[in-house]
Amino acid sequence: MKESNVQMNPNELVQFLKKSPSEFTRNDIVRFCEQNGIEMINFRYVAEDGRLKTLNFVITSKEHLETILTNGERVDGSSLFSFIEAGSSDLYVVPRYRTAFINPFAEVPTLDILCSFYNNEGKPLESDPGYVLRKASEEFTRQTGYNFKALGELEYYIISPKEDAFPGVDQKGYHASEPFAKFEFIRNEALRLIAKAGGCIKYGHSEVGCFSDEDMYYEQQEIEFLPTSVEEAAEQMILAKWILRMLGYRYGVDISYAPKITVGKAGSGMHFHMMLEKDGKNLTAENGKLSDLAKKMIAGILSSADALTAFGNTIPTSYLRLVPHQEAPTNVCWGDRNRSVVIRVPLGWSGAGNMIQDANPQDKSESRKGESKQTFEFRVPDGSADIYLTLAGLVVTALKGLQMPDALEVAQKLYVDVNIFKPEFKDKLATLEQLPVSCYESAEALDNKRAIFENNHIFPQGLIQSRIEKLKSYNDKGLSEKLYGKHDEIKKLVDQFIHVG
Structure with a gap:
């Protein structure tokens, strides 16, 4: 080193x-x-x-x-x-x-x-989620010769007694600074401690969610990591969640990874970015565009997106977040820079020109062009996710996509380059499958596609069956409709799962 x-x-x-x-x-x-x-x-x-x-x-x-x-x-x-x-x-x-x-x-x-x-x-214990992820990663590399790398985005709320000084603006907290974001100091301390524990951090910032009720103040934040092996990506997310909770405990505030705090306010997701690598080279992009390999992986993941919710959206309040018009996906599709799709392709510095020299004309040093940073982002999971199993599911379904003979056609069919919820695109919207709207439906989707995950003995049959039974035990089919407009009942449900994960 x-x-x-x-x-x-x-x-x-x-x-x-x-x-x-x-x-x-x-x-x-x-x-x-x-x-x-x-x-x-x-x-x-x-x-x-x-x-x-x-x-x-x-x-x-x-x-x-x-x-x-x-x-x-x-x-x-x-x-x-x-x-x-x-x-x-x-x-x-x-x-x-x-x-x-x-x-x-x-x-x-x-x-x-x-x-x-x-x-x-x-x-190794076959049903250990960590070992399931290890098996998935090793099988992916064995069959393809490529390395599957990932990074997570950890969104969370800090909840404290209400303060009147410098109030944040409701749902306008994105990248807010102190004093309008009250708990930047907790995030900064978390960043330092996570890094000391081995986490490779990209950045931290205040997120959109910011609101108050009569007594309490709610502030949403996010920490995003750098690409690494899927096993290390899982480990650093798990350690980050623990460190944040410990800081919350020390400072007398609540840290919540719950997918939904209240209706009408931003929910917290746990997005995962993915990239394909071989010999240190990012294969996710080719000639400044998303590569065919990446599109095939996207097709495979989208073909099982409904079943993946069984690992990434595991409590009833998960489905209060997956609703239209909340920057959370509901329809199975993908697109560039679109935050309402299941898989988003973010900016990757491809073809962006030499921005640094324009910003710093006085600096005559030679420009450094690094490897491509292009990723694609799975936006469905939330803080209730089993991190190991969610990543293992993404690896397994991405491998399936690389092996699908019609993967590129599927990817093209599911691509959207518009706001799909605008009235003029209702015909396109009608052609897209929807994600489950309850734990019960998520369990049914997993049952229908369990063979994909059990293939190559990656996910043990007993683990899959146990997951199905757990999700069905919530008996939440049609719950969102039953709770519509019933704020007291919604609050009771949210409070039940406020410290999930």
């Missing part, structure tokens, strides 16, 4: 060990703990509810530390997952060294490490 990259890397382990996290070994971790006075180790792992769990260890000797890092530990799998394979009630959690970071909230020097689940035979 280049010395300059080490010096500017905020992860203390990278600075000390002078190597990339992907190169971390057990001996590296032991040496870091010895020379930095680490007193505790926390094993971290994600259960079915999407939240980080913790197993604490006090280090009593070097031998004790080496044993922990070598063997992992035993946990009760039946308390972590509603569905696990027979004979897997007891599970092993085994640390992944590359994920190690200093816990920024611990009272004594503490090292946290993310873990993987293994069964009684020492094999």
